[in-house]
Amino acid sequence: MKELLGKPGFLAAHGTLGADLSFLMALAFTILFLIGWRMGKKKQGNRHHALTLGAMVSMLAYFTVYYLARGLGALATEGKEGFGGPAWLYSYLFTPLLTIHITVVSIGLVLAVYMIVLGFRVAVRKNGHRTLQAGPLSMSMGAFYKILGGAFALFAVIGLIRWHSFARLKVYIAGFLLVAVVLLIEKGIERWFPDGERRHRTIGTFTMVLFVIG
Numbered sequence: 022m023k024e025l026l027g028k029p030g031f032l033a034a035h036g037t038l039g040a041d042l043s044f045l046m047a048l049a050f051t052i053l054f055l056i057g058w059r060m061g062k063k064k065q066g067n068r069h070h071a072l073t074l075g076a077m078v079s080m081l082a083y084f085t086v087y088y089l090a091r092g093l094g095a096l097a098t099e100g101k102e103g104f105g106g107p108a109w110l111y112s113y114l115f116t117p118l119l120t121i122h123i124t125v126v127s128i129g130l131v132l133a134v135y136m137i138v139l140g141f142r143v144a145v146r147k148n149g150h151r152t153l154q155a156g157p158l159s160m161s162m163g164a165f166y167k168i169l170g171g172a173f174a175l176f177a178v179i180g181l182i183r184w185h186s187f188a189r190l191k192v193y194i195a196g197f198l199l200v201a202v203v204l205l206i207e208k209g210i211e212r213w214f215p216d217g218e219r220r221h222r223t224i225g226t227f228t229m230v231l232f233v234i235g
């Protein structure tokens with residue numbers, strides 16, 4: 022699989038088949054999100070829910086499988102070898118753009134999971150039609166500690182099973198810290214946007230914009 026993805030691609034002179042596949046998949050997912058966003062705007066809650074949820078879960082699954090198959094690290098795997106242009110272009114344009122892309126996509130991925138959870142928390146079905154419930158939406162301290170404890174237990178178990186170096190352990194510690202930071206940010210967001218409906222629409226719009234520019 023790794024060899025196949027590393028073969029020369031068909032879209033650019035120096036690209037790999039894996040890079041071409043990812044580009045086409047990213048394009049397809051962006052189009053699906055734009056359609057899902059339009060459905061949300063047109064108050065088609067059921068269709069918006071089905072499309073955004075399906076597209077987000079498929080996207081997360083695709084990129085997880087892709088990076089595992091490829092051996093991870095966009096900068097490390099593509100590196101200078103995957104870049105056919107002059108050195109100045111690599112340093113002054115390619116690397117900064119790739120850094121911005123990775124930053125935007127990393128924030129976008131965390132937001133994707135956050136938005137799916139928020140969607141389920143705030144959407145209600147009335148006469149078979151899904152709408153957003155207006156009114157205050159907050160996480161109880163009990164739920165906060167349960168999720169934090171659950172994440173700690175999960176990462177600790179995975180860390181113990183898959184332990185073989187300190188570098189790998191750091192990844193699991195980072196995973197747990199990410200959950201903790203998102204929970205703390207959610208507590209802050211609850212103060213700025215107490216209304217669940219407004220929170221879903223505002224952060225949802227921001228997430229969609231990030232996906233389109235990322």
Ligand code: HEM
Nearest residue numbers: 061062064066070136137140141144151152153225226228
């Ligand atoms: C990454 C995931 C998601 C994103 C980025 C997102 C984004 C959005 C945005 C931007 C809107 C407002 C559109 C507008 O008024 O301009 C919206 C509306 C809505 N979303 Fe989501 N959403 C996501 C997932 C979900 C999920 C999983 C559900 C249900 C469980 C859901 C249910 C709804 C509903 C019911 C509406 C309101 C439709 C109406 O106005 O009647 N969303 N969403």
